Amino acid sequence: MNAIEIKNVCKQYKHNMDFDLKDITLALPEGCVMGLIGENGAGKSTLMRLILGMLHADSGELSVLDCDVKSNRFTDIKNDLGVVFDKAFPDSFTAQNVNLIMKHAYKRWDTALFFDYLKKFNIDKKKKIQELSMGMKMKLTIAAALSHDARLLILDEPTSGLDPVARDEILDIINDFTMDESRSVLISSHILSDLEKVCDYIAYLSHGRLLFCEEKDELLDKLAVVKCGKDELEGIERQKVIGVRETGFGAEALVYRDAVPEDMYCERAAIEDVMIFTAKGEKL
Numbered sequence: 001m002n003a004i005e006i007k008n009v010c011k012q013y014k015h016n017m018d019f020d021l022k023d024i025t026l027a028l029p030e031g032c033v034m035g036l037i038g039e040n041g042a043g044k045s046t047l048m049r050l051i052l053g054m055l056h057a058d059s060g061e062l063s064v065l066d067c068d069v070k071s072n073r074f075t076d077i078k079n080d081l082g083v084v085f086d087k088a089f090p091d092s093f094t095a096q097n098v099n100l101i102m103k104h105a106y107k108r109w110d111t112a113l114f115f116d117y118l119k120k121f122n123i124d125k126k127k128k129i130q131e132l133s134m135g136m137k138m139k140l141t142i143a144a145a146l147s148h149d150a151r152l153l154i155l156d157e158p159t160s161g162l163d164p165v166a167r168d169e170i171l172d173i174i175n176d177f178t179m180d181e182s183r184s185v186l187i188s189s190h191i192l193s194d195l196e197k198v199c200d201y202i203a204y205l206s207h208g209r210l211l212f213c214e215e216k217d218e219l220l221d222k223l224a225v226v227k228c229g230k231d232e233l234e235g236i237e238r239q240k241v242i243g244v245r246e247t248g249f250g251a252e253a254l255v256y257r258d259a260v261p262e263d264m265y266c267e268r269a270a271i272e273d274v275m276i277f278t279a280k281g282e283k284l
Contacts, residue, residue: 009060082150
């Protein structure tokens with residue numbers, strides 16, 4: 001089963017005719033982690049809100065945990081979703097207030113587990129959210145998302161504002177969460193190295209269009225970054241070159257590995273390379 005299945009979904013805002021999501025088709029298999037990448041304004045948050053039923057698509061089909069988001073049954077399915085968005089709770093709340101609200105919102109809310117996470121994250125349960133650092137606010141939201149036996153986590157920039165140690169801790173939690181193969185994660189982040197550590201799939205949105213959705217290791221294994229003189233790129237088939245950037249020493253290019261001549265040095269591509277060369281690289 002797919003945890004999320006999207007077919008030809010389109011969405012346009014009446015107040016912003018310059019932006020639309022168009023013909024988005026992707027699937028997140030159960031038990032996997034999908035990273036959603038793209039520049040600011042690419043449509044990542046809009047897509048997440050469509051998945052959560054906070055917005056309604058103009059056309060297309062969208063199901064979550066085998067349930068159409070437009071159906072009445074989706075209200076019950078929301079008990080299986082753990083959500084991390086910025087500013088999830090009022091600034092005047094304390095973690096104790098969050099517990100009181102959440103235990104009435106979710107059928108399987110686990111108060112003991114929530115307070116265990118607070119202790120693990122060093123969050124003062126009596127301190128108001130407005131008094132917490134950005135990182136502590138995010139940890140509180142993550143603790144809430146993990147404390148009601150969710151089957152699917154929807155995480156929008158969950159490691160934003162965290163120091164490297166705290167970020168690594170959150171990534172470990174995501175890995176632990178998906179040790180149960182019935183659990184899945186959709187995560188957006190501008191920290192692409194984090195996604196590279198935890199994701200099984202990468203989906204790239206740009207200007208409301210899905211450029212690709214592929215299995216991460218297969219994607220990175222077939223691509224390479226070459227650094228050479230621009231004239232040397234002529235030795236690579238034009239259609240095998242995704243993007244080129246000129247440098248003070250020549251050129252860098254993202255290419256398909258199987259097209260690289262044996263005598264040309266290349267490096268394994270990273271997700272950041274894929275995004276930058278696809279978005280900003282010039283074509284030969």
